[in-house]
Amino acid sequence: MKYNDSVLRTPMVIGNWKMNLDHRQAGQWLLEYSGSGQNWARRMEETGTVVNRVETGVLPSFTSLLAIHDMARKTDLNGELFFGAQNVSELDAGAYTGDISAQMLAALDCRYVLLGHSEQRRYHPEDDEKIDRKMRVVLDSGMTPIVCIGETKLGRDDGIGIDYALNQLVSAVRLLSPEDMSKVIVAYEPVWSIGTGTPPDPTVIESALADIRDFINATFGADVAAKVRILYGGSIKPDNAASIIRRYGIDGFLVGGASLDPTKFAKICHRVAESSVVRLRRTAHTIYRPGKRTVEEFTDSTLQEPYQIVASKVAQNHPDTMAWRASLALAAYRTVGFQWLEEQAAAELEDAADASGTTYLGFEADVLRDMIWSNRLRIIESMMKLIDERRIRGVFSIRQWLIECDDSLDPDRRHELLAEEFANVACMRAYGEIGHGVDFEGFRRPFVAGYLLSDVDTQNRMWRMRGIDRKLHRPWKSGRLGLQ
Numbered sequence: 001m002k003y004n005d006s007v008l009r010t011p012m013v014i015g016n017w018k019m020n021l022d023h024r025q026a027g028q029w030l031l032e033y034s035g036s037g038q039n040w041a042r043r044m045e046e047t048g049t050v051v052n053r054v055e056t057g058v059l060p061s062f063t064s065l066l067a068i069h070d071m072a073r074k075t076d077l078n079g080e081l082f083f084g085a086q087n088v089s090e091l092d093a094g095a096y097t098g099d100i101s102a103q104m105l106a107a108l109d110c111r112y113v114l115l116g117h118s119e120q121r122r123y124h125p126e127d128d129e130k131i132d133r134k135m136r137v138v139l140d141s142g143m144t145p146i147v148c149i150g151e152t153k154l155g156r157d158d159g160i161g162i163d164y165a166l167n168q169l170v171s172a173v174r175l176l177s178p179e180d181m182s183k184v185i186v187a188y189e190p191v192w193s194i195g196t197g198t199p200p201d202p203t204v205i206e207s208a209l210a211d212i213r214d215f216i217n218a219t220f221g222a223d224v225a226a227k228v229r230i231l232y233g234g235s236i237k238p239d240n241a242a243s244i245i246r247r248y249g250i251d252g253f254l255v256g257g258a259s260l261d262p263t264k265f266a267k268i269c270h271r272v273a274e275s276s277v278v279r280l281r282r283t284a285h286t287i288y289r290p291g292k293r294t295v296e297e298f299t300d301s302t303l304q305e306p307y308q309i310v311a312s313k314v315a316q317n318h319p320d321t322m323a324w325r326a327s328l329a330l331a332a333y334r335t336v337g338f339q340w341l342e343e344q345a346a347a348e349l350e351d352a353a354d355a356s357g358t359t360y361l362g363f364e365a366d367v368l369r370d371m372i373w374s375n376r377l378r379i380i381e382s383m384m385k386l387i388d389e390r391r392i393r394g395v396f397s398i399r400q401w402l403i404e405c406d407d408s409l410d411p412d413r414r415h416e417l418l419a420e421e422f423a424n425v426a427c428m429r430a431y432g433e434i435g436h437g438v439d440f441e442g443f444r445r446p447f448v449a450g451y452l453l454s455d456v457d458t459q460n461r462m463w464r465m466r467g468i469d470r471k472l473h474r475p476w477k478s479g480r481l482g483l484q
C-alpha cells in the first residue's frame with residue numbers, strides 16, 4: 001500500500017466559524033444541523049447507501065465551546081460532530097491575561113485545536129516558533145492539532161507557492177517525533193483563496209497536497225505519511241466541494257464562510273461522503289490512448305462487436321468528447337475482459353493465505369472483493385504495465401465516470417445520479433450473491449472496475465512510474481492551471 005493512498009485515512013470536514021456565532025446562535029446552528037433532515041449520514045445509511053464515514057467537526061469561538069459541548073450531548077449528534085478551538089496559548093497556566101490553556105480546552109472535550117491560521121498570523125504576533133510550541137502543548141493534552149499553512153498572493157505571484165507553505169510546515173513540526181506527527185492534521189489554505197470565492201484549480205490543490213505528503217514521507221517516513229490527513233481550505237462551497245474532493249490525496253476540507261450555514265455545511269459533508277466511496281481521480285482527458293491514435297482509430301482497432309456498437313451508442317447520447325472517450329474506455333475494458341483480473345486476485349489471495357497461514361477454500365466472494373479492493377493499486381499498476389507492453393489493449397472505466405462527464409446534467413441531478421450509482425456500487429456486496437441466482441455477469445464488470453479505479457491518479461502515478469520529476473511539472477510554475 002502506498003503512503004499516498006487516500007483510502008487509508010478517514011476523510012473529514014471541519015467548519016471554522018472564526019469570530020462568528022455567539023453561544024445562542026451556536027446552539028441554534030446545532031439544532032438546525034441535527035434536526036432539519038440534513039443528517040445526511042444517517043439518511044444515507046437508512047436508504048442503504050454505503051458511505052465511508054466522514055469525520056465532521058466545528059471550531060466555534062471560545063465563548064461558544066461550552067454551549068456546543070452541552071448541546072451535542074443533548075442532541076443526537078454526540079459522537080457524530082466533534083468540536084475544537086481556533087487557537088490556544090503555548091503556556092500552561094499563570095499570569096497570562098487573555099490566554100486560554102490547552103488544559104482548559106481538553107477539559108471541555110475539545111478534539112481539535114487549530115494552529116497557525118493565516119488570520120492569526122496576520123492579525124496577531126503568531127510566528128512559527130510559537131506554533132511549534134503550541135503543537136507540543138496540544139499533543140501533550142491529548143488533542144489533535146490542525147496546523148494551517150499556505151502562501152500569500154505575493155508568494156504565489158513570485159512562484160514560491162508550495163515552497164512557502166512547506167517552509168511553514170517545516171518549522172511547525174520540527175520538534176515532533178514521527179509518532180506525534182502521525183496525529184497531526186495539516187490544512188493547506190492558500191491565503192489568496194480564503195474568503196474570495198476562488199479556490200485554485202483542483203489539479204493545483206492536488207499537486208500542492210502531494211508535495212506536502214511527499215515532504216512528510218521524506219521527513220517522517222512512509223508510515224507517518226500514510227496516516228497524516230491533509231485538508232484543503234479556502235472558498236469551499238457545496239458546489240465546488242465534489243470536484244475537489246475527488247482529486248487524489250485530498251482528505252477533506254477546512255471550511256470557513258460556508259460552515260456558518262448548517263445546510264451548506266451538511267451539503268459539503270454529504271459531497272465528501274459520496275465521493276469517499278469512489279473518488280474519481282481522473283478526467284477523461286487522462287485516459288490512456290494506446291499509441292496516441294485518434295479515438296476513432298482506437299475504437300476500430302480495439303473494440304470488437306458488440307462493444308463497438310455499445311460505444312457508438314453511448315457516444316451518441318453523450319456527444320461531448322469527454323463522455324465519448326469515457327464510453328470507449330468502458331467498452332474497451334469490457335473487451336479486455338475480467339478473467340485476467342480474477343487471476344490477479346487469485347494470486348493475491350494465495351499470497352495472503354501464505355502470509356496468514358490460512359488456506360482459503362475456493363473463492364469466498366466477499367474475501368475476493370476485499371482482496372481486489374485492498375490491492376487495487378498493485379493490480380492497476382500491473383495492468384498499466386501490461387498496457388504499456390501492449391499485452392492488453394484498452395483501459396477501464398466506470399458508470400460514475402460517464403455521469404461525471406455528462407455536461408448536460410445540472411449539478412443536483414448529477415449528484416443524485418452519482419448517489420444512486422454509489423448505492424449500486426454498494427451492491428457489489430452482492431458479490432456474495434454470485435451463485436444465488438443473480439445475473440451477476442451482466443453488471444459486475446463496470447462496478448468492479450469502479451472499485452478498482454477509485455484510487456488511480458494517472459498523472460502523478462504515471463509520472464512516478466516513469467521517473468519524471470513531478471516538481472518540474474508544477475502547474476503554477478509553468479503558468480498552466482489545467483491539465484495538458
Ligand SMILES: O=C(CO)COP(=O)(O)O
Nearest residue numbers: 016194195234235256257
Ligand atoms: O479560512 C478558512 C478556513 O479556515 C477558509 O475560509 P473560507 O471558506 O471562508 O474561504
